Structure formats: structure tokens, C-alpha cells
Amino acid sequence: MSAFERHRSFTQLIEFEIEPHQQEALVSALAAQSERLAQGYGGFLSASVQASDDGRRVLNYLQWQTREAGEAAFQRFESGEQDFWQLILAHQAKTVTFGSFQVRASIARSHDDALHCHMLG
Template identity: 75%
Template sequence: MQLSANNRGFTQLIEFEIEPHRQPALVMALSLQTERLARDFSGFLSASIQASDDGRRVLNYLQWQTREAGEAAFRSFERGEQDFWGLIRAHQAKTVTFGSFQVLHSLALGPDDALHCNLVG
């Protein structure tokens, strides 16, 4: 069965460049924001917050069931419903980079300890 492009998983990546001493507070703020997004928007699948070894970059990874679900959450930033811009100012991010990606292929370790491949197409 062929899935339409709207039914594929959707991933948003937001990368922050910051001073290393600001990393713990930014990670905590992103954790709280991600919990709100998961609670307030349907279609949330998973998230992770990752930090570079040098402490200068933080990556917020958000995965949604559909593009529409991810875009609805992002629109809440634009409308000011989530204080995303305040978060950027408060943690004095030097740069913030946004990226969005359609999931085409994923791999996961299953409960049987076998590698499972999900082709989306």
C-alpha cells in the first residue's frame, strides 16, 4: 500500500548555538517546551535534546506523525502561544537554525533484538 506524502513521519530539527555555560538552562527550557508540545498537539511521536561535546550547540529533535501535526506546533511559535522567541532571547542564542524533513526510511531495534526497517513510500 502506497502512503501519501501527508501520511509520512515528519521531523523538525532546531539547532541553537550558545555559550557553553548557558547549555544546562537551555536544555531544561527545551525539555519543558517539548513536554508542552507533546501535551498540547496531537501527532507528537518523540523528541530528543542533544548537546555537542564542546557545549556550544544544542539540538532539539521533534518527530511528528504527519507534516500537518509538526507545522501546527510550529505555528504556535509564530503566534506566540509557545514563548519560543523569549526562550531564544533568554538563553542568548547566537544563531538558531531550523530544518524539517520528511521521513522516508527508518531503522529500529525491535523487542526481539532484531533490526527492523521501515520503508515509507
């Protein structure tokens, strides 16, 4: 693996379509699950849980150092180790959409308030 490839992070996006009364409970469950991932899986970088204003969608964003780290964690989800499918059933998700993305560019503000853009080809 080249140095270029090693610096690309991997992002998993999971979008849930739910009834509005399920949103807060799903957000809490995903936040707890993300914390378990942070503690239990190598290669974890960050996570966020976002909710739509209409209450019908929740987006779980998981960022990993490598594609392999993200895929290994997701395989454990599928095997029931993290009760991912139970989470879907418990919150009566109508639709769950999965997406995987390789980070190609990132923009961040540094400690001196300057913006830095990293293009990864």
C-alpha cells in the first residue's frame, strides 16, 4: 500500500427512515453504539449521529482509518455482535440505506483559525 493510499480514510453512512416518534430513541441508541465502536475497534476515527428537522430521518456517520477497519467492524454488526439488526427492528425503520465512501478531500480549520484543504487524489 502506498503512502498516498494509507492516508485515505473511509466513511460509512447509514441513513434510517423512521416515524418521528422513534427519532430520539434511535439517536440515543446510535450514539451509544458509536461509543462502543470507538472503544472496541481499531482504526476508528470519529462518528456522528444527525437527525432531520422533520423527525423522519437519522444519519449515522462513521469514519475509519482504512476501508478494512470499517468493513471488519461492519461484519461484526452483521453477525449480531453489536445487535445492529435488532436496533433496526426496535426502532421500526422503514428504510435503511448504506453507503461507503473514500475520503478524497477534506477541509479543516487549524488552531490559528486558518483553513487547510487536503486533496487526496
